[in-house]
Amino acid sequence: MDLTTISDITMSRQVLLIISVLSLGAALGQVSYSIPEEMAKGSFVGNIAQDLGLDVKRLKSGRARVFTRDSTAYIELNRERGILLLNERIDREALCGQMTPCALHFQLLLEDPMEFYSITVEIIDINDNPPIFITTEAHFNISESALSGTTFTLDRATDLDVGENGLKTYVLKPTDIFSLKMNNQGDGIKNVEMVLNAPLDREKNEQLSLVLTAVDGGEPQMTGTMQIHITILDVNDNAPVFTQPIYKAAVRENSPVGTAVLTVTATDADEGSNGRITYSVSNILDHARGIFEINKRTGEVTLNGKVDYEKNRNFQINVRASDDGGLTGSCKLIVDVIDMNDNLPDIHIMSKSNVISEDAKTNTVVTMINVDDADSTENGKVHCVINDNNNFILKSASEKFYSLITDSDLDRERASEYNISVTCSDEGVPSLSSSVTLTLQISDVNDNHLG
Incomplete structure (x- = not known):
């Protein structure tokens, strides 16, 4: 997107909202603006003097300045013109991650007499990130006796963009043997499964290759792909099944590494190696990666890093159970972080x-x-x-x-x-x-x- 287009979007999306003016010898008001991310340094944000009804001379005599608690001052004030300008390029994903809306909050201060005004600048997402899979390849060992309708959990893609620019759907090709099934888990995140639609015959095809494509909703659309390699095996007709589809647990913030969170359990009706279950963590988002680990044999989930309520209030993790015959089952683990009074005013x-x-x-x-x-x-x-x-x-x-x-x-x-x-x-x-x-x-x- 060129600078002219970004500038046009800025002007068309600016929203001005003056809520109130309070008085204790110091005036309080609020102004809101909207700008797209990735605008160049020096780009126009808003005419703050006009929008607050202030004379530019008042900005000069009152030594007007921008006050923010953060060390990074993304917005600067041009007193001579009474306008707000972008002090540096903003990456919405680096600033807010998946949180919406994404906004900067700061104050405009004036001296003699003292006044301050609250200003909010919402950062609008643009489609500048494609969907990405954690791994570019996935491998499955599937028994030729697997029944039609058998499902196999696939790793989801992640897209740093949000809203319409975020991940929208998946496409699996070819579609003659397998199809896609997406289950909405109730939190806006879709679990992706590969469904067997036709019988497998190891004597005809010992290996199969598929391509899973993740597609976002931006304009133009961006995509990411993962190769799926399937090896056809013999005789394993029962997939692991967890005792419950969703597990919930809680852990206090600042709990030490090694703290036990809970144990997940899956069973497999097969005997021998086809019934031997291995647990692993899959489909984990970036902010949760490395925080938890699971014992591959017992299913015990333990804390492997620090959790801070002020940074993340909960974690959602997908756990996979795989038997030695190649079939899998999955469950969802939701871990809430309990706040402790560990911050001084x-x-x-x-x-x-x-x-x-x-x-x-x-x-x-x-x-x-x-x-x-x-x-x-x-x-x-x-x-x-x-x-x-x-x-x-x-x-x-x-x-x-x-x-x-x-x-x-x-x-x-x-x-x-x-x-x-x-x-x-x-x-x-x-x-x-x-x-x-x-x-x-x-x-x-x-x-x-x-x-």
Whole structure:
């Protein structure tokens, strides 16, 4: 896709939504934009001055700047023109993976008086990734006595794109002996199986070769292929069957390597080597690869890496049971990660005044604070307070933003400096907290008469 086309898409897809303006001496508003991924650095994002109804002169006098908690600033502000520009090319898949919608959240800050506006930029997916199979070849040993309708589990392809650009369907060729069957597992992911449609005769064909093609829904469509090699064997007419199609388990985040998750069990009605089962993990997505391992003989699944609730709240794994005769069965394993209160509230000073005049009016904003906690539910709910101080109060502007404001008249002759301690605590058990101390100088005005 050339830059002209991307620019056209940008202009046609921009969506402006001004939700609200709140006031605590600092204005709060929200603007949303949409841009496609992979736009060039310097590309136009939006006319933020126009969309917020701000004069460009206000951006200059207020030393307007973009505030983001992340180290990477994808969006920059051109104060002279009052517009937002792309600071670097964005790969939606690297930024958000499979999560939708994919968006950047940041604030536009202005000083004197202090104001901030919340801005959201949604990153729209383009079809820049083909479906990919983990392996380019698959091998099956199938008995010539296998009955029509027998199914064989195939590895799924993965597509980093999402929505219409994501993986849509599969095609298997040739189709004279085998066909495809796709089962929706209820989570939008389709399990792919190869179905035997005609009897096999080892004396006619000892080897068969098929091609499985994964097709996405983008325009133009992109594809990925896997070669399937089949060796025809004798006499194995029962495939392994798991005791249940879906297993569920839970593991606490930060559990040590080697922690037992659960044991899956399959049975095979055949005897001897045709009934001997080997377990393996298949169809595992990138974020779960290497996190779990399975004992190929017992079916015990154990933790092989670190799990972090803040990164992945659950894992979905397909387990395959294969007998020595080449038949397979599969089940799905869903592992939920249990959140632990392992993150302190993170306090960030968005903007502050180091000096304030003693004649400052009540409700003057002197500091704006942003606080976040990576934990979830009660573990991530944070409340902030200040130490006993009759001259200042802390007010919540929204869920994660606080303003420190004056609550009474100031008198430099009584106190020329204030040390204000802000403590933020979460609701976890036990509770975790963080603190920061703000030092504020009081400047003098000529308010005392000679006696």
